[in-house]
Amino acid sequence: MAAFRDLLNRAKQGDESAVLEFFSRYRPMIEKASILYGHKDEDLYQSLILAFITAIQKFPM
Structure with a gap:
């Protein structure tokens, strides 16, 4: 965990x-x-990456 x-x-x-x-x-x-209907949705993938980076910044310590 450290x-x-x-x-x-x-x-x-x-x-x-x-x-x-x-x-x-x-x-x-x-x-x-990011896979929808069996195919990778690039727009969704990019949105998820942005959400991931935002989540890192907001994650409580």
Whole structure:
């Protein structure tokens, strides 16, 4: 859990490598959630990425 908190803290401070690490961990889930009717919806995918980045910033410490 300490590694998660450290990574989250760095991401919240704007550390690009920490944000990319978070994204690489959760990318499969984001991609799966962006599939509609058997095809990847690029607009939804981009919206989910923005929501993910916003969630990192708003996640309570």
